[in-house]
Amino acid sequence: MSDEQHDELIQTLHECMTACNHCFDACLKEDDIKMMAECMRLDRECADVCNYLEQALLRNSPFITELAAVCVKICEACGNECKKHDHDHCQKCADSCFKCAEACKSIA
Template sequence: MSLQDLSHADEVMQECIDNCLEAAQACEWCADACADEGEAMAECVRLCRDVADLTTLHARLMARDSDYHGDLAAVCADVCEACAEECEQFDHEHCRVCAEVLPTCAESCREMAS
C-alpha cells in the first residue's frame, strides 16, 4: 500500500492533498525569496506563510480523516485566494508560480468544504 491508496481518501480528497502540498511548497519558496525583497513584499510573505501553514495542516487533517478537515478547507481556500491576488501584483518568478498554483488549490479546498 502506498500513501496514494489511503483507504478513506477518494480521488477528490487525494487531489486536494496533492494541491495543498504543492501550494505549501510554492508559498515557502515565495516567502523565502520575498523576504529578501524588503518591506514592499511584507504582505506577500505573511500570506505565503499563512498558506504554507494552513495547506500543510489541511493535508495532514485529510490524511488522518479528521472530522475537522472540512471546516479548515474553507479557510484554506480563502487564504489561497487572497495570497494569489497579492502574488499577481508582482513579476517575480516565485510570485508568478504562486499566483498560478493557488487558484487550483483554492478550488479543490472549496470542493472539500462543501
C-alpha cells in the first residue's frame, strides 16, 4: 500500500469514527431512545474499531489485514442499522460507514 493510499484510508477511518461518535451522541437526544439502542451500540463498536485500525496502520501492525476484515464487517453492520432510521445523523453515519467498509476491503 502506498503512503498516499495509506493516508486516504486513515482519513476515511477517522471520518467514520467521527460520524459514529456524532450519531451516538445525537441518538442519545432522540425521543425514543430505546428504539435507538442497537444503533448506538453499533455506533460505539464501529467508532472503536475504526480508531483501532487507524492506530494499527500508523504503527504498521502485522495484523492490519485481519483488523481491516473485522472493520468491514462492523462498518457494514453499523451502516445497515443506521440506514433504518430517518434521522439525518443516522443517514450521514450510514454513508460514512459504507464508504469506510469499501476502503477497508482494499486491504482486507
